[in-house]
Amino acid sequence: MDKIAINSHTKHGEHIKILLVEDERVVALSIEESLISLGYTISGNVDSGNAAIESAASNLPDLALMDIRIKGDMDGIDTAMELKRVFDVPVVFLTAYSDQDVLDRAKLVKPLGYLMKPCKSTDLKAVVEISMCKARMDKEVAQLNRDLEKKVRERTQALMDEIESRKGAERKLLEQASVLTESNKMLTTLLENRKTEKKAIEEECLQNIRKYALPYIDIMTQQQDHDDIMTTLGMLRRTLLELISPASSSLSAKYMFLTPREIRVAEFIRHGKTTKEISDLLNLSPASIATYRNHIRKKMNILNTGINLEIYLNSFDR
Structure with a gap:
């Protein structure tokens, strides 16, 4: 050329x-x-x-x-x-x-x-x-250099714009992540509160059934000898037990059928106390404590099963 x-x-x-x-x-x-x-x-x-x-x-x-x-x-x-x-x-x-x-x-x-x-x-x-x-x-080289410098400037600016755009997107993602984190915290708190409220309601229902419903059913059962009435009372008792079954995984549900003295004995057992230690604390004979232990196991349907009572009581939620 x-x-x-x-x-x-x-x-x-x-x-x-x-x-x-x-x-x-x-x-x-x-x-x-x-x-x-x-x-x-x-x-x-x-x-x-x-x-x-x-x-x-x-x-x-x-x-x-x-x-x-x-x-x-x-x-x-x-x-x-x-x-x-x-x-x-x-x-x-x-x-x-x-x-x-x-x-x-x-x-x-x-x-x-x-x-x-x-x-x-x-x-x-x-x-x-x-x-x-x-x-x-020389002029062609100078023009090529100018064109190259222009392309470099344009490319550099495009890269800077892209970097800024990505930084903006990153900031937006961080903001969204922060909002999601706060939302998760709020939801976790609400769920915990809901769980606590649900447990409190269950406990209240258990106590009310134990305090107001079952004693009257037991009294009526003891006073009646008519088969139909006895059958009806049995069905009523079973129905009440089925109603409270969703909450039966808690220790309070297991304690529902225990007497106050049996509950005290169960709590000592749960905390690892021996029969001798419990008898000393309650000023009762070891034989009485052994009887209470049998009553507790029977009411919890683990009599003659070989299940350790202390471990069993500690396996439930409070």
Whole structure:
């Protein structure tokens, strides 16, 4: 592609505008004549830095052929720096000198090339074509860099936006998690309260049945000998027991059919007291305590089962 571009400019050199800055008029006219014969357009032929800046401002050149030693306050190096800074015009230095200090200064401008005077037409052509090719390549690289920087900025911004979006989503999830945690705490508290209330109601029902219903059924059973009435009372008793069966897993339900003395003995047993210790605490004989133990086991349907009474009593909820 670059070779095609070079050939195109060689054939159609008039499209390349060159600013010539040379203070030796004979040399300047000779170079101008050679450039025109090669097909290039001269945008200006001046002998000082100020004149070069004015010419570039009015007719922007594609390339400046710049003598290092020119008239005025600015030499060719200073002028080249200003042309590049203000107008982005590439420069090829013309010089009859090979002073190393001067050349070191000239390098700071990053010229496209150097041409020693006096210069031949073929040298001019080669330097101009190569310089213009390099200038185009530099511009293309610069544009690619700008495009790349733009894409990097856009991608960086997109990533930052995505990160911010994800942070927002994360904050929202954390807020929702916090709300759910609080809701779970409230529900747990409500369930615990409901469980406590349910247990209290069950206990109250058990006590009321034990206190008000079963004693009267037992009295009526003892006073009646009619089979129908006895059957009815038995059914009533069984019905009451079925009604309270959902709460029968509690220790209070198991205690419902015990007498107050049997309940005291059961509590001592539950806490690991021996028959001798219970007899001492209640001021009763060990035989009486043994009788109470049998009554308790019978009422709890574990008589003659070999089940440890202490372990059995501790297996129920309070």
